[in-house]
Amino acid sequence: MTGQLDAQLQQALADRLLALADDEVILGHRDAEWTGHAPILEEDIAIANLAQDEIGHALIWYQLREDLTGRDPDETVYFRDASAYRNVQMVELPKGDWAFTMLRQYLFDVYERLLLDRLVASTHAPLAEAAAKIRREEIYHYRHTSTWVERLALGTEESHRRMQDGLDRLWPFAAQLFVAGPGDGALAAAGIFPDLSELQQAWEATVRPFLEQAELTIPQAEPLTVGRERHTHWLPILLGEMQVVARVETPETAW
Amino acid sequence: MSQMPSQEQIWRALQEVMDPEIPVLSLVDLGIIREVKVEGQEVTVVMTPTFSGCPALEAMRQEVEEKLQELGVPRPRVEVVLDPPWSSDQISPEGRRKLExxxxxxxxxxxxxxxxxxxxxxxxxxxxxxxxxxxxxxxxxxxxxxxxxxxxxxxxxxxxxx
Structure with a gap:
């Protein structure tokens, strides 16, 4: 299949795959920070599973990109600086409290689920196959995080306040998921990757009524529309921790 | 040139390679072995992951290679495919009994x-x-x-x- 893409589409797809993979690996890392610290044991187990799934999905996207560019996934994750990462800012923000974590994961899960629903029909077969694989696992994520958002939002005064605070902070950042990069128009025209503005409409049509019936108020803040090359100062801090072992490892080190 | 094992021998041998996380279940019971190809000296086993983040995949891949080497395959190949995606429906009836x-x-x-x-x-x-x-x-x-x-x-x- 890759042989049928011209150079321009191939570059556009490689860029998009990097965005997909970077979102998942950074979100997976933030989720993994809860391991041993979640509010209850069951949730400690659940969030560790979510993290592991997201990192597994990242690997699939990095491998598809490797097929196009020859770039090794480990090299890509552990030996790139923040300026070369293409994740959205939403996933690099510190893990915050449990409400923030569950809401961020929920907003991302809805996006991912709707994206995968469309990607299974991609004209690029490897992408369609990967989406079909990942989609089944995402069912568990969506169900878990939507349950928590609803319960906390409709729970006690404190849990509601924390959920609303999380939404006030996250809502403007979520819009960046739908900011198109330079090659995305060509990908959509070729039926390889869905149109992001249509995806955004579908996402809003899902999350808005859900959040409203959970008695949360969607803020009127200005949406974040900068490109994925722009990051907060939190990303280099995260990468410093995530990459340190790989970077200090000498060629002789054996696990 | 050494004698290559038959497809049937390979399938039987793969019945002895266990899922490292569920040691009673073989890779065949689990339904993750998609195909065994024997072409001259080339032997390829086609596998698919269960959950995509499953860390056992690498270990299973290695164990399949070792098992094939035991059978006299000099350079076994293990190919990992995603399509069609694995489903828990593909666990064999025997596998279900073993799980229980x-x-x-x-x-x-x-x-x-x-x-x-x-x-x-x-x-x-x-x-x-x-x-x-x-x-x-x-x-x-x-x-x-x-x-x-x-x-x-x-x-x-x-x-x-x-």
Whole structure:
């Protein structure tokens, strides 16, 4: 299949795959920070599973990109600086409290689920196959995080306040998921990757009524529309921790 | 040139390669071996992952290679494919019996839509009671959920439908 893409589409797809993979690996890392610290044991187990799934999905996207560019996934994750990462800012923000974590994961899960629903029909077969694989696992994520958002939002005064605070902070950042990069128009025209503005409409049509019936108020803040090359100062801090072992490892080190 | 094993011999040998996370279940029982190809001196085993983040995949791949080497294949190849995606429906009837005997409730058969099977009654693998409840849809590995049996008051795990 890759042989049928011209150079321009191939570059556009490689860029998009990097965005997909970077979102998942950074979100997976933030989720993994809860391991041993979640509010209850069951949730400690659940969030560790979510993290592991997201990192597994990242690997699939990095491998598809490797097929196009020859770039090794480990090299890509552990030996790139923040300026070369293409994740959205939403996933690099510190893990915050449990409400923030569950809401961020929920907003991302809805996006991912709707994206995968469309990607299974991609004209690029490897992408369609990967989406079909990942989609089944995402069912568990969506169900878990939507349950928590609803319960906390409709729970006690404190849990509601924390959920609303999380939404006030996250809502403007979520819009960046739908900011198109330079090659995305060509990908959509070729039926390889869905149109992001249509995806955004579908996402809003899902999350808005859900959040409203959970008695949360969607803020009127200005949406974040900068490109994925722009990051907060939190990303280099995260990468410093995530990459340190790989970077200090000498060629002789054996696990 | 050494004599290559037959397809049948290879399938039989793969029955002895166990899932490292569920040591009673072979890779064949699990339904992740898609194809065995023997072409001259070239032997290729085509595998598919269960959950995409499953860390056991690399270990299983290595064990398949070692098993093929034991059978006299000099340079075995293991190919990993994603299509069609693995489903828990592909666990063999024999595999389901082994899971239950191991104390791991087998996943319900869903015929294509695991979503409808997220709230099934899961009989306790120890006492068979249907008075059980899910306590966590996530468990000690990506493929397990945690249940509790109110009849025998025993926690148990289920292999999740996927």
């Amino acid at each position: 005997a191991f104390g791991l409730a087998p996943p319900p058969v869903h015929r294509g839509d695991p979503e409808i099977m997220l709230n099934p009654v899961v009989p306790c693998p120890y006492c068979g009671s249907r008075r059980t409840r899910v306590t966590n849809t996530f468990g000690s590995t990506l493929c397990r959920a945690i249940y509790y049996c109110d009849a025998c008051q025993q926690a148990f795990e289920q292999f999740k439908p996927l």
